[in-house]
Amino acid sequence: MELLSRIAKPRPVGTVQNQEITDFIASYLEPLGYEIRKVPFNCKVWETKASYLIIDGSRLPLQVSPFSEAFCGTGSAVVASNLQELEKAECEGKILFLTENLTQEPLQPKNFPFYFPDEHKAIIECLEAKKPRAIIAVTGSSSMSGLKPFPLIEDGNFHIPIASLDTEVFSEIKDKVLAGVLEVSINSRNETATAHQLIATKKVAAPKGTIVICAHMDSKYNTDGALDNASGVATMLLAARGIETDRYNIDIVPFNSEEYYDPQGELIYLEELKKNGKEVSLLINIDTVAHKGSQVAVAPFNFSENEQLSLNDIMNGCANIVPGQPWYAGDHAAFAFSGTKCLVVCASDIFDACVSYTHCPKDTLDLVDERLIENAADFICKVVNTYDRII
Helix, strand or coil, X not given: CHHHHHHCCCCCCCCHHHHHHHHHHHHHHHHHCXXXXXXXXXXXXXXXXXXXXXXXXXXXXXXXXXXXXXXXXXXXXXXXXCHHHHXXXXXXXXXXXXXXXXXXXXXXXXXXXXXXXXXXXHHHHHHHHHCCCXXXXXXXXXCCECCCCCCCECCCCCCCCEEEEEHHHHHHHHHHHCCCCXXXXXXXXXXXXXXXXXXXXXXXXXCCCEEEEECCCXXXXXXXXXXXXXXXXXXXXXXXXXXXXXXCEEXXXXXXXXXXXXXXXXXXXXXXXXXXXXXXXXXXXXXXXXXXXXXXXXXXXCCCXXXXXXXXXXXXXXXXXXXXXXXXXXXXXXXXXXXXXXXXXXXXXXXXXXXXXXXXXXXXXXXXXXXXXXXHHHHHHHHHHCHHHHC
């Protein structure tokens, strides 16, 4: 599928390839009768080179956290394994190792507008108050990605240099960490760039509301993002071609910043809805949708029992479409929490299998079943084209 191959390449926000794919999506939708707008926003583009820790003569590789500040220097170390130890530690001017309870999961960016749990806030505020020269987070695998070690903090608004060290590597050196002076090199560079949030709209004469079909178009660094989420963007574009409703305005929104620490794309669109007084009747979010060996799972939010039954009838008439479980780590969350009817369309094994491939170099085109993209697009078109009979 040409759509898939055009999109499945590294495309972090603000990069040249991100802009090229934005332009490609516009060129695909405009001939279909969609009015195209591209709203610019400022962002950071990140680069890194080989980084390392030298301890007792051994040079160990570090994985730099995206958007980290740079650091190159020496210093003594301090180790904290929980918040209580961190609060007591003398960190200023030292290399701080975070382990165990402090590194169980990635921490949310500190200014993230939709979700910032108190426990993450407490850790980040403590780190900033302690002022270490650099942070080395000892991490392993994550339930949210295939990266190992995973980045603990991925936040351009966090200004302490930070990198990750694998838990297995740390276990071999932990007795030496406090014994002497360490040398740390975190090679990282950030530049300011401009990205665009594309909004494509097709209007009807007497709309009953607006149906939004969305899929995040950006990727993390160092991944083709074929499953996550070139598959979703290809499904969205294929569905855009088959929509025939004359009852609802249609917005096609390739959210550009879902994988970024600052969700500018979604904030831009939310402001657009508020400014224009748009009522979203239904939002369909497509994310990681076509893993080989899976089916297409559909999870509804805010549907009544009767509406769910009508939806089930459509699902039963479509190939490879099955009920899915609701989840909130995506662009639909803000809409679902506000009471908007939403559908999330994803792979049926998204949390069982797909997560082990996402956000890393393993997420390539050979994981994607193009037939499932067609099945998902067909289902979306049937929902949109008959939506006035569902509700």
